[in-house]
Amino acid sequence: MSSKEMTVGILGGMGPEATVDLMRRIIKATPATDDADHIRLLVDNDPKVPSRIRYLIEKTGESPAPYMAKMACGLVEGGADVLVIPCNTAHHFYDDVAQAVSVPVLNILELAAEKIHRLYPDINRVGLLGSSALQITQLYAPAFAARDIETVFPDTDRQEALMALIRAVKANTHTEELTDAFNLAAEDLEDQGAGCLLIACTELSVIAKTLKTPLPKLDASQILAERIVKRVKG
Numbered sequence: 001m002s003s004k005e006m007t008v009g010i011l012g013g014m015g016p017e018a019t020v021d022l023m024r025r026i027i028k029a030t031p032a033t034d035d036a037d038h039i040r041l042l043v044d045n046d047p048k049v050p051s052r053i054r055y056l057i058e059k060t061g062e063s064p065a066p067y068m069a070k071m072a073c074g075l076v077e078g079g080a081d082v083l084v085i086p087c088n089t090a091h092h093f094y095d096d097v098a099q100a101v102s103v104p105v106l107n108i109l110e111l112a113a114e115k116i117h118r119l120y121p122d123i124n125r126v127g128l129l130g131s132s133a134l135q136i137t138q139l140y141a142p143a144f145a146a147r148d149i150e151t152v153f154p155d156t157d158r159q160e161a162l163m164a165l166i167r168a169v170k171a172n173t174h175t176e177e178l179t180d181a182f183n184l185a186a187e188d189l190e191d192q193g194a195g196c197l198l199i200a201c202t203e204l205s206v207i208a209k210t211l212k213t214p215l216p217k218l219d220a221s222q223i224l225a226e227r228i229v230k231r232v233k234g
Contacts, residue, residue: 009080012045014087018202025225056133069100113143127189130200
């Protein structure tokens with residue numbers, strides 16, 4: 001008999017729609033002819049996780065680390081064999097989660113940097129489209145620097161407009177006018193010499209189809225979904 005297939009635990013709610021978006025991506029990436037062929041997902045879609053924006057950007061909120069570690073333990077107790085965090089910014093607390101459990105935790109930062117370097121080995125500058133918290137913490141910098149790749153962000157005005165869009169997606173109030181900020185930020189990154197773009201915010205992944213750019217573009221959420229399927233299905 002074949003061994004039992006792994007169950008994937010998802011630390012969700014950051015935000016809720018982004019969590020559902022990842023689940024859709026996993027389902028679409030899974031080779032299946034019947035319900036039983038799909039991957040078992042245990043999802044804690046908990047929007048009460050303390051705000052990453054308030055903690056990292058506004059410096060007014062509590063750390064999400066203890067809350068996320070507790071979520072992780074709950075998923076493992078429920079039967080999860082591997083964990084994922086479908087939020088780029090929340091990977092600032094990756095070590096807290098990984099140290100709280102005995103199962104592997106996939107790292108979206110490493111997965112994205114590895115894939116970009118493999119697909120585009122000659123690119124040495126990547127433009128990041130994500131939360132300002134990524135820029136403040138330079139969260140992606142070590143993973144890319146290890147591959148001799150520089151990370152760049154939109155200029156201040158473009159980044160602020162991008163943050164307004166991210167907040168609007170969380171609130172489900174984004175409009176076409178706000179979505180323009182996505183493309184303007186991409187244009188700014190192209191002007192800065194970025195060789196490709198990475199959608200590094202799961203809220204932006206929800207509206208990824210609205211991004212128009214001549215540059216190669218990858219989506220961290222899609223990279224994570226594909227790696228989940230590869231990890232479970234082989």
